[in-house]
Amino acid sequence: MKAYQPEVDSKTLRKVIIAAAVGNFVEWFDFAVYGFLATLLTHQFFPNGDPAIALMKTFAVFAVAFAFRPLGGIFFGVVGDRVGRKKTLALTILIMAGATTVIGFLPTYASVGMLAPSLLAIVRCVQGFSAGGEYAGACAYLMEHAPKHQRARYGSFLPVSTFLSFASAAVVASGLDAMLSAEAMSSWGWRVPFIAAAPIGLVGLYLRTRLGETPSFAAVEHDHDLAHAPLRETLKTQASAILRLGAFVSVTALSFYTFTTYFATYLQVVGHLSRASALLITVIALVFAAAICPLAGLYSDAVGRRKSVFTVCAILIAAVYPSFVLGGSGDFRSALVGAAMLAIGAVLSGVVTAALLSEVFPTRTRYTASAITYNLAYTIFGGTAPLVATWLIETTGNNISPAFYLIAVSLLALVGGMSLPETSRISLDDHPHEDVTERVRDWQTPTAQ
Numbered sequence: 001m002k003a004y005q006p007e008v009d010s011k012t013l014r015k016v017i018i019a020a021a022v023g024n025f026v027e028w029f030d031f032a033v034y035g036f037l038a039t040l041l042t043h044q045f046f047p048n049g050d051p052a053i054a055l056m057k058t059f060a061v062f063a064v065a066f067a068f069r070p071l072g073g074i075f076f077g078v079v080g081d082r083v084g085r086k087k088t089l090a091l092t093i094l095i096m097a098g099a100t101t102v103i104g105f106l107p108t109y110a111s112v113g114m115l116a117p118s119l120l121a122i123v124r125c126v127q128g129f130s131a132g133g134e135y136a137g138a139c140a141y142l143m144e145h146a147p148k149h150q151r152a153r154y155g156s157f158l159p160v161s162t163f164l165s166f167a168s169a170a171v172v173a174s175g176l177d178a179m180l181s182a183e184a185m186s187s188w189g190w191r192v193p194f195i196a197a198a199p200i201g202l203v204g205l206y207l208r209t210r211l212g213e214t215p216s217f218a219a220v221e222h223d224h225d226l227a228h229a230p231l232r233e234t235l236k237t238q239a240s241a242i243l244r245l246g247a248f249v250s251v252t253a254l255s256f257y258t259f260t261t262y263f264a265t266y267l268q269v270v271g272h273l274s275r276a277s278a279l280l281i282t283v284i285a286l287v288f289a290a291a292i293c294p295l296a297g298l299y300s301d302a303v304g305r306r307k308s309v310f311t312v313c314a315i316l317i318a319a320v321y322p323s324f325v326l327g328g329s330g331d332f333r334s335a336l337v338g339a340a341m342l343a344i345g346a347v348l349s350g351v352v353t354a355a356l357l358s359e360v361f362p363t364r365t366r367y368t369a370s371a372i373t374y375n376l377a378y379t380i381f382g383g384t385a386p387l388v389a390t391w392l393i394e395t396t397g398n399n400i401s402p403a404f405y406l407i408a409v410s411l412l413a414l415v416g417g418m419s420l421p422e423t424s425r426i427s428l429d430d431h432p433h434e435d436v437t438e439r440v441r442d443w444q445t446p447t448a449q
Contacts, residue, residue, distance in 0.1 A: 013145055017154065019207045020089075020142045021161035026197075026204035027093050027134045028162050030100035031127060032169035033193040034062060035261035035386070036279065039268070040190045044108045045117045052394050055265070059387040061121050062261075065128030066375075066383025072132020073371030078231060080133065080367035084217055085141040088133060088367070090208045095130035097201020099123050104194030128383075135162075136357055136371035143358035144214035144366075144428060149301065152308075152424070155354040156297030159347065160290045166260045167286035169193065174279040216363045216428055234365040234372075241360050246373045247416020248309060248356070252349040253382030254409050255316060258402065259339070259346040260286065262386040263327060267335055270328040270399045277332055285339035289347045296351040304424045305359070308352045309417030316345035316410045324403040349413075359423035366428075381409060 034041070038058050046057040072092075080088035102123050109116045138158055146154040172193045180189040212218075235242075260282075267278035300308040319341040326338030357370040389402035 013154070015211060016142060016145045017157050019211050020138045021157045023089060023093055023204040023208045024134065024138045024158055025161040025165040025168075026200050027096050027131065028165040029169050029200065030096050030194075030197045031131055032166045032260065033100070033172070033197075034103075034124070035257075036166075036170050036173040036264065036282075037190050037193070038062070038261075038265060038386075039275065040185065041120075043186065044110075044190065045120050047109055052390070055269075056387060056390050056394070057117070059390060061117065061124055063383040063387045064121055065124035065131075066379040068125045068128035069132035069375040069379050069383070070372065072129035073136065073375035074132075074231065074368065075129075076133020076137060077368030077371035080137050080140070080371075081364060084213045085137055085144070085367065086208065086211060086213050089137050089141060090205055092130050092133040092137065093201060093204045093208060096127060096134070097197045097204070099126040099130065100194050100197035100201075102194075104191040104197070132375045133371060136374045137367055139354050139357045140366050140370060141214055143355065144216035144363075148425065148427070150297075151359065152300035152305075152351055152355040153294065153297035155358075156293040156351045158354050159296075159350040160293045162350070163260070163286050163290040163293065163347075167283050167290065170264070170279050170283045170286065172196075174276060174283065177276055177279070231368065234368045238361055238365055238369045241420075242369060242373045244416050244419045245356055245360050246377045248349075248413045248420070249353055249374055249377035250381045250416075251313065251316060251406075251410050251413035252346075252353040253378040253380075254385050254406055255342070255346040255349055257382045257385035258389065258406060259289075259342045262389050262402070263339055263342065265386065266324070266327055266389070266402075267339075270393070271330045271335055273330065273332065273335060278335075281332065281336050281339050284336060285343050288340055289343040292344070292347050293351055296348045297355075299348070300352050300355065301424060304422050305352060305356060306418060306420070306422050308348065309420075310414065312345060312349040312352060313410045313414040313417070315348065317407050319345060320403045320406045320410075321400065324400050328399050356420070356423065358428060359426055360420065363428060 038055065042051075042054045042058045045061075046054045076088050076092060079091075103120065106119050106123065107116055135158070139155060142158060143151050143155055176185060176189045176192060263285075264278045264282040267273045267281060268275060271278075273281070299311075303311075323338040323342040326334040326341070329335060329338075353374075357374060358366060360373075361369040388405065392401040392405060393399055
């Protein structure tokens with residue numbers, strides 16, 4: 001049975017964009033706060049004589065949360081392909097907001113010793129489990145409403161909300177630094193952004209429960225000829241696409257977390273900028289990144305996904321080395337330029353990934369397969385980005401070593417991304433069991449249109 005995606009009116013599409021983007025903003029604000037408060041959390045949960053080792057432990061807890069993202073991706077992916085995108089996305093935001101609020105009430109190392117970092121790690125794992133079902137589901141929800149020839153343009157609003165969520169987290173962290181004394185910030189101020197997750201999470205939940213299901217899922221929801229997204233069947237039919245797309249998403253993950261989470265620490269540790277200056281640079285760069293997301297979407301829709309993949313990798317390979325040199329210079333303006341250069345590659349890769357996650361996989365397996373792909377790449381390359389970067393500098397003594405790591409992963413992404421066929425005009429509703437290459441071939445055949 002073949003289902004076709006009906007046109008969605010502009011009013012409904014605007015509501016879908018707002019619900020998906022605002023919900024995504026709330027989810028990632030909760031997740032981002034941890035990264036921007038990393039140096040403060042180090043003192044609260046990992047007191048150690050060696051600051052570098054203590055910071056690595058903090059980033060290790062950041063990374064361990066990502067180990068649960070593939071599990072969350074599988075769980076929420078199967079649920080999302082069986083019961084729908086809307087209900088699943090409401091559940092992910094509820095879990096994330098609850099877990100983040102709990103962090104704000106955790107006891108510190110000074111109060112309970114080693115129990116404190118253990119509790120922090122457990123709650124971070126719950127966050128990671130929730131995050132595993134968020135982004136791929138939000139992409140599927142938005143793409144299954146978007147016009148076929150403008151999917152990257154409309155999908156770009158998800159990266160916009162993600163970058164703005166990280167900017168907001170940085171603003172909150174910076175504002176608390178400015179308003180509170182060092183003693184107050186260390187005593188209770190760091191808890192405020194985490195506790196604030198409760199009310200903003202309820203806002204996101206409200207928005208997500210007010211919309212209906214996507215047209216693509218509704219078209220197959222009552223088709224019982226084939227079960228929606230059995231895991232074994234998904235892996236059997238989509239393994240090739242998962243591996244190829246995963247190779248490209250690896251650079252999306254690494255560039256994103258290098259830019260949004262690690263670079264602020266790099267500016268402080270290597271560039272010796274103050275925490276306030278580093279956060280200000282990060283906020284400006286994040287707002288810049290959000291502003292250029294729609295342009296990246298227009299570009300990808302115009303030239304296609306394969307040319308966009310090539311552009312992403314070329315920009316990152318060319319820009320990452322000077323970005324780190326400028327970031328470590330200790331000069332505010334130079335560091336800002338370096339952050340902006342790093343942002344361009346991260347933006348375009350994120351926009352292209354948002355479209356590919358839905359275009360590469362068919363409706364019945366889309367949530368599951370895209371969540372597995374996205375979360376495996378983000379676990380291996382995204383969650384470990386701050387930890388690996390800190391370790392590389394500590395081990396090699398070379399402050400630019402993280403740049404070479406990003407260049408190497410860009411080459412891997414180029415190979416994987418260019419092995420995918422062009423999907424920018426493919427239907428999102430055809431052929432539930434076929435590989436992406438077969439789906440593209442069928443779409444190109446006149447009788448299949």
